[in-house]
Amino acid sequence: MIILNLQCTKAHPFEGWFDSVEDFDRQANAAMVACPLCGDTQVSRLPSGPRVKSATNVVAEPGRQAMTHMMKALSEMAKNSEDVAERFPEEARRMHYGEAESRNIRGRATLKETRELLEEGIAVLPLPFPAKEEIH
Incomplete structure (x- = not known):
């Protein structure tokens, strides 16, 4: 990787x-x-500096810890949000325009739908959520 x-x-x-x-x-x-x-x-x-492998594995452990923390945070966000699936763009708009109660939602949107939401001033954050059955 x-x-x-x-x-x-x-x-x-x-x-x-x-x-x-x-x-x-x-x-x-x-x-x-x-x-x-x-x-x-x-x-x-973009240009990036070379990675120099050291004799110890000091750098790798914080990376693993960060990944573990990120996966736990994603799991918590998934547990504390409503999965609106493909209705995500519609629900985000309804909440933004005051037509639905504001709440934490997650779901799926195409790249085009995500761009349209952002252009309307609707704050969305694409995240790598695993499928529901993969969340532990």
Whole structure:
């Protein structure tokens, strides 16, 4: 697994985790890599410093701990939110415009739907939620 520094055409920097540089190239060419801030699928690699493997595994442990904390946080967010599935864009709009009670929701939206929500001023945050049956 490699971590690449990426940037969209709107100059939003972000990281991406890939099996290899070739895997990134394949996904980027298929418009499968999107900026988490704006959804732009035209992304490029930024220069990054080389990773030097040390004799100890000191760096790897905090990374594992951070991943564990992130997965626990995602699980808690999933438990404390209503899964509206494909109705996510509709429900987010209804809440934003005062047509539905404000609450924590999660669900699925296409890249196009996510862009439209953001353009309307509706704050959404794409997250890598696993399928419901995978949440422990």
